[in-house]
Amino acid sequence: xxxxxxxxxELLDNIxxxxxxxxxxxxxxxxxxxxxxxxxxxxxxxFADGETKLSEPVSExxxxxxxxxxxxxxxxxxxxxxxxxxxxxxxxxxxxxAVFILRLFGIEASLIGGTFEFLRSLGxxxxxxxxxxxxxxxxxxxxxxxxxxxxxxxxxxxxxxxLLIDSRSPERFNGTVEPIDKIAGHIPGAVNFxxxxxxxxxxxxxxxxxxxxxxxxxxxxxxxxxxCGSGVTACYNWIGLKHIGIDSSIYTGSWSDWISYEDTxxxxx
Numbered sequence: 001x002x003x004x005x006x007x008x009x010e011l012l013d014n015i016x017x018x019x020x021x022x023x024x025x026x027x028x029x030x031x032x033x034x035x036x037x038x039x040x041x042x043x044x045x046x047f048a049d050g051e052t053k054l055s056e057p058v059s060e061x062x063x064x065x066x067x068x069x070x071x072x073x074x075x076x077x078x079x080x081x082x083x084x085x086x087x088x089x090x091x092x093x094x095x096x097x098a099v100f101i102l103r104l105f106g107i108e109a110s111l112i113g114g115t116f117e118f119l120r121s122l123g124x125x126x127x128x129x130x131x132x133x134x135x136x137x138x139x140x141x142x143x144x145x146x147x148x149x150x151x152x153x154x155x156x157x158x159x160x161x162x163l164l165i166d167s168r169s170p171e172r173f174n175g176t177v178e179p180i181d182k183i184a185g186h187i188p189g190a191v192n193f194x195x196x197x198x199x200x201x202x203x204x205x206x207x208x209x210x211x212x213x214x215x216x217x218x219x220x221x222x223x224x225x226x227x228c229g230s231g232v233t234a235c236y237n238w239i240g241l242k243h244i245g246i247d248s249s250i251y252t253g254s255w256s257d258w259i260s261y262e263d264t265x266x267x268x269x
Contacts, residue, residue, distance in 0.1 A: 166228070167193065181229060
């Protein structure tokens with residue numbers, strides 16, 4: 001089975017075996033990722049729009065990047081030529097969500113280590129040509145139990161057999177800084193582990209041994225639930241744990257969904 005995280009060199013050496021998804025985006029700058037893709041991308045890669053396809057429009061609840069209906073996502077990825085037996089590699093801000101969703105359907109999807117600029121510097125072929133895929137067919141039933149909602153998490157808050165991980169920065173977790181959401185703080189009982197700790201300065205993911213050391217605090221015998229601000233970057237911690245053999249689930253609405261309800265307990269500054 002393909003690893004959850006692969007290095008840029010591993011992908012480059014086996015590039016013809018993979019469908020590559022370009023998931024670039026820039027928070028606060030809608031459309032940036034698609035514009036960059038149209039200018040230049042890894043040859044043969046498809047753009048996966050995290051803002052409009054991997055996220056639903058914002059409503060009263062569901063968070064800032066609501067998870068779309070899984071059947072819609074199945075069709076969207078099929079339109080990029082992905083089938084049951086495909087191997088997929090993704091890079092960019094929404095690559096974690098893309099990999100998480102594809103793994104829900106049993107597709108062997110992996111994160112590529114490194115930014116687009118880093119990948120280009122390593123010799124990946126790039127151009128501006130838009131590939132036309134042959135539509136794929138994904139037949140697997142999605143593992144819906146890996147997606148958690150507000151009610152599920154709320155019922156688990158005081159359960160000692162559950163580990164709740166907040167993937168945001170320590171400042172946002174502590175409630176001392178909150179540049180995005182209306183309320184600062186975190187869900188009671190959560191522990192904080194910034195997802196970016198499993199990457200290096202080039203955006204490549206650390207060796208598996210180092211990732212295992214960083215997750216020293218995770219007890220695999222517990223039920224592990226991960227969240228972040230809107231359910232996007234939590235996927236990186238989910239993938240990081242899967243990479244070292246530890247199962248977990250994601251509260252996809254995350255903090256921005258949690259604070260949309262008055263009856264949810266909150267630890268605030």
